[in-house]
Amino acid sequence: MSPRSTAWGAYTKIASALRERIRSGAVRPGELLPSEAALSAEFGVVRNTLRRALAQLESEGLIESLPGRGRVVRPADEQGAGPARPKPPQYRQIAADLRSAIESGELAAGAALPSEATLTARYGVSRGTARQALADLCGAGLVESVQGKGWFVCGG
Structure with missing residues (x-):
């Protein structure tokens, strides 16, 4: 062989x-x-x-x-129950949490969003996943990136 x-x-x-x-x-x-x-x-x-x-x-x-x-x-009580249902990508959960904070007023117009490093530590994800969440919110017109400063809620 x-x-x-x-x-x-x-x-x-x-x-x-x-x-x-x-x-x-x-x-x-x-x-x-x-x-x-x-x-x-x-x-x-x-x-x-x-x-x-x-x-x-x-x-x-x-x-x-x-x-x-x-x-x-998988947890013992879930083993053998067939394949796990696919979970939504983590960036969507991060984006949903940030969107909720924006819509509730917790993050007001012009407020800085948590940094990529903060998001990676808080959610236990890669920096690329955090960036994807922020890009998703940017595409929805909720946040904007300011070069060298970070991400901010639009409208401020």
Whole structure:
């Protein structure tokens, strides 16, 4: 076998090994699985093979994918209930929270919005996710960016 080939059905063996880790408690509910790169190296397979194993566990409802974070073990009471319902992207939740603060008057016209760094820390997301939320609000005409200053509520 060449060094780049993978044994037929290797993904099922990987899925079984990861399933056993979940069932034994080695990886607890709510805990992130190791990265794709780390698992690929551990099992000696290419990422596509690993992704197939992870997709199998996801279809069984044992894990779910959290965009921007990775794959996490589902709570025990939700395991086996089939795939998790897709959650809306996190940037939409951030944008909805900021929109609510603007519409309620908590953030008045001309007020500065929390910085990207503050949003990333508050929501546990990447800076790109925070930027996407702000861009969504900008596209709706609710906020504007001032170069070098930050984001502000329009109308001030």
